[in-house]
Structure formats: structure tokens, C-alpha cells
Amino acid sequence: xxxxxxxxxxxxxxxxxxxxxxxxxxxxxxxxxxxxxxxxxxxxxxxxxxxxxxxxxxxxxxxxxxxxxxxxxxxxxxxxxxxxxxxxxxxxxxxxxxxxxxxxxxxxxxxxxxxxxxxxxxxxxxxxxxxxxxxxxxxxxxxxxxxxxxxxxxxxxxxxxxxxxxxxxxxxxxxxxxxxxxxxxxxxxxxxxxxxxxxxxxxxxxxxxxxxxxxxxxxxxxxxxxxxxxxxxxxxxxxxxxxxxxxxxxxxxxxxxxxxxxxxxxxxxxxxxxxxxxxxxxxxxxxxxxxxxxxxxxxxxxxxxxxxxxxxxxxxxxxxxxxxxxxxxxxxxxxxxxxxxxxxxxxxxxxxxxxxxxxxxxxxxxxxxxxxxxxxxxxxxxxxxxxxxxxxxxxxxxxxxxxxxxxxxxxxxxxxxxxx
Numbered sequence: 001x002x003x004x005x006x007x008x009x010x011x012x013x014x015x016x017x018x019x020x021x022x023x024x025x026x027x028x029x030x031x032x033x034x035x036x037x038x039x040x041x042x043x044x045x046x047x048x049x050x051x052x053x054x055x056x057x058x059x060x061x062x063x064x065x066x067x068x069x070x071x072x073x074x075x076x077x078x079x080x081x082x083x084x085x086x087x088x089x090x091x092x093x094x095x096x097x098x099x100x101x102x103x104x105x106x107x108x109x110x111x112x113x114x115x116x117x118x119x120x121x122x123x124x125x126x127x128x129x130x131x132x133x134x135x136x137x138x139x140x141x142x143x144x145x146x147x148x149x150x151x152x153x154x155x156x157x158x159x160x161x162x163x164x165x166x167x168x169x170x171x172x173x174x175x176x177x178x179x180x181x182x183x184x185x186x187x188x189x190x191x192x193x194x195x196x197x198x199x200x201x202x203x204x205x206x207x208x209x210x211x212x213x214x215x216x217x218x219x220x221x222x223x224x225x226x227x228x229x230x231x232x233x234x235x236x237x238x239x240x241x242x243x244x245x246x247x248x249x250x251x252x253x254x255x256x257x258x259x260x261x262x263x264x265x266x267x268x269x270x271x272x273x274x275x276x277x278x279x280x281x282x283x284x285x286x287x288x289x290x291x292x293x294x295x296x297x298x299x300x301x302x303x304x305x306x307x308x309x310x311x312x313x314x315x316x317x318x319x320x321x322x323x324x325x326x327x328x329x330x331x332x333x334x335x336x337x338x339x340x341x342x343x344x345x346x347x348x349x350x351x352x353x354x355x356x357x358x359x360x361x362x363x364x365x366x367x368x369x370x371x372x373x374x375x376x377x378x379x380x381x382x383x384x385x386x387x388x389x390x391x392x393x394x395x396x397x398x399x400x401x402x403x404x405x406x407x408x409x410x411x412x413x414x415x416x417x418x419x420x
Contacts, residue, residue, distance in 0.1 A: 002029045002207065003133040005083050005109055008054065011129065013122040017085075017111045020100045024109040027210045028082040030054045033126055035119060036072075052208075054126075056085045056119065059092035069099050077106050084108060089115030139165040144220045144229060148287050158284055167283055172232035173217070174279045175289040178206060178252065179297050181271040183224035190267050197263075198270070202226065202256050211241050211248060229286060232279040242274060243308040249274050273297045276311045295322050302416035317406055321413045338407050340390045342415075352390075355383045357408045360401050 005026040008014060019026075031052035055076050069092075076084050084103070086092055095112065103110045113122070143161045162169055180186070180202075187195055199221075206212055206226050207219070215238050218229040230238065242248050249272055257269045275296030277289030292312035299305040304318055315322070341352050355373065359380070362368035366384070370377045384395075393400055 002137070003031075003130055004029055005054075007129070008083075008126065009111070011122075011125050013117065013125045014111070014113070016117055017113050020095060020110045020112060021103050021108065023104055024083075024107050025210050026109060028052070028109065029207055030082045030126075030130070032130065033123065035123075053079065053081050054083050054085065055081050056087065056122070057092075058087045058090065058119075066096055066098060069096070070102065073099065073103055073106070073108065077108050082109070083111065085111045085113060087115050087117070087119070088112050136165050140167065140218045141220050143167070143283075144218055144227070144286070147284060148220070148227070148290050149222075155284065162283055167218075169282050169284070171283065172279045172281060173229050173283055173286050173289070174232055174235065175277040175286055175293045176212075176216075176228040176230050177275045177277075177290070177293040177297060178202075178226045178228075178249075179273050179275065180224045181273050181301060182268065186267065186270070190265070194265055194267075198256065198260060198265070201259050202252070202270075205252055205255050205259075209248065209252070227290065229283070235279065239276065239311060242276070242310060273300050274310050275300070278312050295319075298322075302413075304412060304416060317409050318413060321410060338391065338404070338411070341387060342411055344386075344390060350383075352383055352387050353408060353411060355380065356387050356395070357405065359384060360395065360405055364396060 005028050008030055009017065009019065009026065029052045033054045033056060035056045035058070057072060073084065086095060088094065095110070100110065139161065143158065143165060146158060146161070159169065180199075186198075203221060203226055206228070212228065215230050215234075216228045217231050220227050220229075253270065253272050256272075260267065260270065275293035277292035277296070280286050280289050289312075295315065295318075296305065296310060296312055299315055299318055299322075300310070305314055312319070341356070344350065345352050355369070358372050359366075359369045362372060366377050366380050370380045373380070388395065393404070395401070395404060
């Protein structure tokens with residue numbers, strides 16, 4: 001349960017505050033506060049792991065000097081602070097429009113408070129809220145960890161933990177998993193402290209993402225995953241922002257690899273995959289959604305799902321195949337004739353199976369199949385004739401089409417890399 005600038009603005013001690021930068025993002029998380037006379041005179045390294053700081057400035061020595069105020073803004077922005085608060089009425093009486101416009105251009109939220117508002121009162125209320133939120137966040141993370149990774153079956157204890165942390169047991173949630181694909185390669189090829197730094201940065205990027213922050217209610221980290229627990233409100237809209245051209249996955253991947261490049265970490269780029277489980281009836285059932293999200297990630301890594309398919313419902317018949325743990329049962333699902341096509345593909349490095357699948361999906365149209373596979377129509381004709389010679393089954397009969405397609409899915413499921 002993050003504490004954002006919106007929460008800060010709602011505090012009693014902020015009743016007399018004014019927000020000068022009306023177009024800036026107020027979903028930024030605040031983890032601590034710092035009071036400075038003008039520019040923060042501390043080493044930049046002090047703030048490296050504490051970027052969600054809210055700076056308070058009394059303005060001693062700054063007056064109305066534009067350049068002094070701009071230097072302050074630049075320092076605060078460089079530290080990636082959550083926001084900036086000016087006390088007005090003693091040393092600074094107003095913030096120049098040029099500074100406000102500059103902060104707007106940086107997307108740096110700026111508040112003002114009148115001098116008569118006691119910083120001690122502000123500090124006290126903010127600190128109390130930060131501690132309270134921190135305790136609740138720790139409690140919710142412990143609860144989610146127990147539900148997902150511990151199987152003690154003590155439902156009554158979990159109910160009490162949820163109630164103690166103000167979690168509504170009747171609210172529906174779903175799991176949203178961000179997984180590092182090349183985790184094992186990274187951890188075996190780079191120092192542990194570097195990977196920990198990258199993982200910490202990725203977590204901060206996720207937490208500071210305004211789209212995720214708007215929906216996310218709880219989160220927890222696993223070795224190779226960041227797991228967000230999200231209320232089932234506007235789920236379709238949430239899925240849409242994960243499927244657009246500049247979606248969350250692309251943004252996070254670009255941001256974390258830019259960070260790696262800027263830090264001069266000499267390593268392969270990080271690859272990320274997203275999986276979304278179905279909604280559950282309550283928080284205590286969230287493990288079902290988490291396991292569904294993991295199946296989506298497995299399917300995408302094995303290229304069973306492509307494109308915008310990131311949800312459990314996108315798995316289709318693969319849901320059934322994931323439920324069957326015995327590979328011998330799945331192997332027996334497709335007949336010898338279909339196996340002959342697979343063996344022919346393997347021996348000749350050909351693509352009869354994919355061609356057959358596209359041909360059936362396009363209702364037996366040679367032209368549509370050729371367009372879908374970006375090949376010539378004559379090539380499709382040759383392949384289909386070869387398939388018919390190997391497959392002792394009429395592929396034009398409607399009753400055979402779903403059977404063959406299901407068997408193709410089974411072949412792809414069994415021949416994909418299970419460890420990806």
C-alpha cells in the first residue's frame with residue numbers, strides 16, 4: 001500500500017497547501033521527507049536508494065532569485081525526488097511563473113505552504129503516515145507470501161492477517177506477474193550485487209509506473225518475479241494498456257536496459273514477460289490467479305502464445321494441456337499419421353505442421369494460407385498435397401478439423417522447451 005503525493009495533499013497539515021504544477025503526476029510514491037534551506041547540501045550518493053523523497057524548502061538565501069531556485073529544482077529533479085514543497089512568507093513570497101513552467105516541463109510536482117504552517121506538525125503527520133503505511137505494506141507482503149508460497153492451510157490465521165492489515169476479504173483480485181526471462185543466465189554471469197541493483201531498479205520502475213500505480217493494490221517480489229495483486233476493477237481497461245503499441249512491458253524493458261547501459265554493466269539485455277491470471281473471489285484465493293499467470297508466462301516463453309495474448313483465457317486448449325501432467329497421456333493424444341508429418345518435418349527441416357494449421361484455420365483457402373505465411377500459393381499447394389499423402393485422414397471434412405487442430409496444439413506443447 002503505497003503512500004503517494006495524492007495522500008500527502010489530503011493530510012490535515014496540507015489543508016492550506018497549493019499545488020502549482022497542475023499537470024504533474026501525483027501518483028508518485030513518497031517514502032521519506034527532507035528539509036533544506038535551499039539546495040540539498042548532501043552527497044548525491046546519499047539519495048541513490050531513496051529516490052522517493054519529498055523535499056521541503058524554506059528558501060533561506062534564495063529569495064526571488066530565479067537562478068538559485070532553478071538550481072534547487074535541477075538538484076531535486078536529478079535526485080528523482082517525488083516532489084518539492086516551498087514554505088512561503090519568510091524568505092520566499094512567491095514562486096515565479098518561469099519556475100512553475102520549468103517544473104511542469106520536468107513533470108516535477110511543486111506545492112507551497114504558508115510560513116505559519118508548522119513544519120514540525122507536517123513532519124509529525126507525514127512520518128506517522130509513512131510508518132503506518134510501511135507496517136501495513138510489510139503486513140500485506142507477509143500475507144501474500146504465505147498465500148502464494150506457504151501451504152500451511154491455516155485459513156483462520158490468514159483471515160486474521162488480512163483483517164489486521166485492513167484488506168477487504170470480499171474484494172475480487174487478480175495476479176499480474178512481471179518475470180525476468182533470462183534470470184538464470186544473469187545470476188550465473190554477473191556479480192550478485194549488480195543483479196540485486198538491477199532487480200531493485202526494476203522494482204522501483206514498476207512502483208513508479210503511473211499506469212501500474214493506478215491499479216496496483218499490493219505487491220511482492222520473488223527471485224525472478226515482481227507480482228502485483230490488483231483489484232478486479234476496470235480489468236478490461238487494464239489489459240488494454242498492457243496490449244497497446246507502447247505498452248507497459250515495452251516501457252519497462254526499455255527503461256531497465258537503458259539503466260543497465262547508463263551504469264555500464266557489461267551484460268546481455270534483460271528480457272521480461274508478463275502473465276495475467278483470472279480474477280478470484282477473494283484475496284485468500286489469489287494463488288489460483290498467480291498459478292494461471294505463471295502458465296501464461298510459460299506459454300509465451302515456449303512461443304505457444306504470441307502477440308497480444310497475455311491473459312490466462314488466451315491459452316485456449318493449452319489450459320487443458322497444462323492440466324495434464326503426464327506427458328505419456330498427451331503423447332498418445334495424436335495418431336501415427338500426424339506423427340509421420342512431424343517426423344517428416346524434423347528429418348527435412350520443413351514446415352508441414354505449421355502449414356496444415358494455417359490451412360485449417362483459414363478454412364482450406366490456399367490464397368489466405370499463402371498470405372498468412374508470406375509464401376507463394378504454389379508452395380502451399382505442394383505442402384498440402386504432401387500432407388495428404390502422409391495423413392490418412394480427410395482434412396476437408398468439418399468433423400476432422402477441430403480434432404487435427406487440437407492434435408497440432410498437443411504436438412507444439414510437447415515439442416516446445418518446457419524449461420523456458
